[in-house]
Amino acid sequence: MFQKLKQHLEQNFPFLKDQKLLLTVSGGIDSLVMTYLFHALDYSIGIAHCNFQLRGHESDLDELFVKNIATNMNCSFHSIRFDTKNYCQQHKVSTQIAARELRYSWFDKLCKTEHYDTILTAHHLNDVIETFFINLSRGTGIDGLTGIPAINGNIVRPLLIFSRNEIDAYATSHHIKWREDKSNAKTDYLRNKIRHLVIPELHNLNPNFKENFTQTIVHLKQSRDFIDQKINNLKQDLFTEQKGILSISKTALLQLSDFELYEVFKPYGFTSVAELRKLAKTQTGKEIHSDTYHLLNNREVLMLYSSENKQQEFFYIQDLNDTSHLPISLHFSTKTKELNRDTIALDPEKTQFPLILRKREDGDFFHPTGMQGKKKVSKYFKDEKLSKIEKENTWLLCNSKNQILWIVNYRSDRYLTEVIPKENTIFVSKQ
Numbered sequence: 001m002f003q004k005l006k007q008h009l010e011q012n013f014p015f016l017k018d019q020k021l022l023l024t025v026s027g028g029i030d031s032l033v034m035t036y037l038f039h040a041l042d043y044s045i046g047i048a049h050c051n052f053q054l055r056g057h058e059s060d061l062d063e064l065f066v067k068n069i070a071t072n073m074n075c076s077f078h079s080i081r082f083d084t085k086n087y088c089q090q091h092k093v094s095t096q097i098a099a100r101e102l103r104y105s106w107f108d109k110l111c112k113t114e115h116y117d118t119i120l121t122a123h124h125l126n127d128v129i130e131t132f133f134i135n136l137s138r139g140t141g142i143d144g145l146t147g148i149p150a151i152n153g154n155i156v157r158p159l160l161i162f163s164r165n166e167i168d169a170y171a172t173s174h175h176i177k178w179r180e181d182k183s184n185a186k187t188d189y190l191r192n193k194i195r196h197l198v199i200p201e202l203h204n205l206n207p208n209f210k211e212n213f214t215q216t217i218v219h220l221k222q223s224r225d226f227i228d229q230k231i232n233n234l235k236q237d238l239f240t241e242q243k244g245i246l247s248i249s250k251t252a253l254l255q256l257s258d259f260e261l262y263e264v265f266k267p268y269g270f271t272s273v274a275e276l277r278k279l280a281k282t283q284t285g286k287e288i289h290s291d292t293y294h295l296l297n298n299r300e301v302l303m304l305y306s307s308e309n310k311q312q313e314f315f316y317i318q319d320l321n322d323t324s325h326l327p328i329s330l331h332f333s334t335k336t337k338e339l340n341r342d343t344i345a346l347d348p349e350k351t352q353f354p355l356i357l358r359k360r361e362d363g364d365f366f367h368p369t370g371m372q373g374k375k376k377v378s379k380y381f382k383d384e385k386l387s388k389i390e391k392e393n394t395w396l397l398c399n400s401k402n403q404i405l406w407i408v409n410y411r412s413d414r415y416l417t418e419v420i421p422k423e424n425t426i427f428v429s430k431q
Helices: 002-012 014-018 029-040 057-073 084-091 095-114 125-138 164-173 190-205 209-238 250-254 258-268 273-281 377-383 388-392
Strands: 020-024 044-051 076-081 118-120 239-242 245-249 287-289 293-298 301-306 314-317 330-333 343-346 355-358 396-398 404-407 426-430
Touching (some): 029 044, 044 057, 250 301, 258 273, 258 293, 273 293
Antiparallel strands (some): 245 301
């Protein structure tokens, strides 16, 4: 197992050799074997242990056991105690979900504070098989059947090529002691039922089950890669991008199969094909939301844009050079420039700093150049046929009294901006 892992690491995870690794160690056989192997391979490791306080004194003994291992190996040791039951009640989640959320959040913090590069977990082949059947029993697509990824962000799982029997054999032959969680022998949880009842029966039916299963996972991953390539090509044909907004023709969208529609929009958090088709058939202005994206029906297209980075509404400009903090690229200069939608001129006698860059507010109005009277900004947007997204992404440059000087890239105010440039005129350009 030592040589097999060494070769596996050299071929698939060569970057680990020069990194500081955080090993997640429960005290069970899997994580202990991983720890002994990486220590023997002379990697730079630290050990992290979570005490979920679910088994009373036994949990405390697990923590002490792992601490002694770290001490004997002269490794850094990090431990934490969680009030897991209280977390479950507050967040209304199962014990398994609570434990996962708590530990990975803490691991991430440890990486930042202690400067670890990568987190290692001791998931192995049996875990992949169990996860496969758990997802299969609940109903899943191909992603749920491809197993546990070997690399997920800064998390690496180097033992996925090993079965539990191989791990048991290595621990026995090297006299490695471990702590046994008695709850693992129970069949209260779905994973344990699959572990103790389903998988042994599959071995009885076919002694080569694990080898065949491993090959099946390889085929599924190849299928996933092929699908991803085809969907990416499809997205390149369907989507047009402008200023960070993706647009897709509603006609083209409705011609997609349910499978294609699901795969195209799944990365953005939209997984209901019926909801997507319904949106494409509704009136302009309707939209749906995922956790990170908005999808807007705008005339002949659907417009997809991120909702993650909401921008500050007000930005103050103290002088001509105070522009580095602005969300858009504005350039102030006294050098003469041609006036157009992208450039306006300000009379320095009428312009007092600070200027204000902001989004539209209810009741905003201005006096459009080339037009009589005043006009509400909302009415101007409507006349220009701006989509909801375009309205939300349009900035207003205002004077110190919060009066609109310029709807950036569209129209300036004829009373507050200079039409005929003169000496010391300030030119403002959107770059």
